[in-house]
Amino acid sequence: MTNQSVPKRFAALRTRNTDGHVSSSIEHLGVEDLSPGEVLLRARYAGVNYKDCLAIHGEARIIKAFPRTAGIEVVGEVLDSAHQQAPRGTEVLVHGFETGIAFDGGFSEVVRVPAKHVQQVPAGLTPHQAAILGVPGFTAAMALEQFEQRGLAPDSGLVAVSGAGGAVGMLAIAILARAGWRVAALTRRMAQEPVLRELGAAEVIDSRVAMESQRPLEKARFAAAIDNVGGPVLSWLLRSMCDGGCVASVGNAAGNGYEASVLPFIMRRVQLFGVVANAPWPQRLRLWGRLAGELRPDFDKLMPHVHHLRLEELMDHARLQLQGATSGRALVTFEGAQ
């Protein structure tokens, strides 16, 4: 149990919209400034997602009402709770449910959340490990489950992961490899090849290949694919799938658009579907149970690619992440994190 009391004032990265100009800076808030909820947390880790970077720099309409504390995920310790499921001292995890979008999120020393958004850190994971997985790991597990539901298994063939050097990319490689899949990592930065192989990639492909060929159908290589990038990479993946191949569209790091023809669908029965890292409770608990169990990645191999930031460093980091100049998983790490 904790001896922590609720601080009267605490630091948060607050995002404001002044006459259409969105900006973020550190402010000192009181609990009464936060969106309503029954559970107060002392944040330990807040994962930094691409979407958060867009939100705090005002580069996309992510936040629904201002002022807002962004941060779509947080791991922390319950400081105060009017809810039996999350008593004081519990280590909990919050993501999805519009956290950091319609509700104040993780970029704050103290976070207030509705009790129905809170889950305990899954048994078998430390708070730090749960934070490393966070939204990127959960997203990769959602995509994997969709492949399974469509009848695919590791012996179906190669699974491609684009944007391999990013947070979703690295976690997807580690999780899919753990599940027994042969993973082909697609990256713009071939210098990352040894790292991606160490994480579990069996092949590393320069994603510029997607710019080189424009054949209506490419050589059929992949049984499944997780695309974090969009644009020409997604187009190339669709043209490169085997018969019955499944493509999970996860991200848009290279933009929202992509060019496609119907040929992959009508000649190779390719399926394209989207993944959104939000899920009803039964699926959420099942996937976190799998991430803590049979899909649990090798955290020793991931650790060199986990970057711990102070709240003060977040804006600069986010600018670099939007430029595609970062790699791995970034966590805003608060005092007392363990």
Ligand SMILES: NC(=O)c1ccc[n+]([C@@H]2O[C@H](COP(=O)([O-])OP(=O)(O)OC[C@H]3O[C@@H](n4cnc5c(N)ncnc54)[C@H](OP(=O)(O)O)[C@@H]3O)[C@@H](O)[C@H]2O)c1
């Ligand atoms: N659907 C969901 O629920 C969900 C959940 C989480 C994330 N996402 C989305 O998934 C994407 C990846 O997220 P993330 O957290 O992994 O982001 P990230 O850490 O910023 O990684 C993105 C990676 O994409 C590649 N990339 C970046 N800019 C690119 C460009 N202009 N052209 C081609 N490749 C580029 C880079 O990999 P290389 O250097 O290896 O090429 C980069 O490391 C984002 O769009 C994010 O919003 C969606």
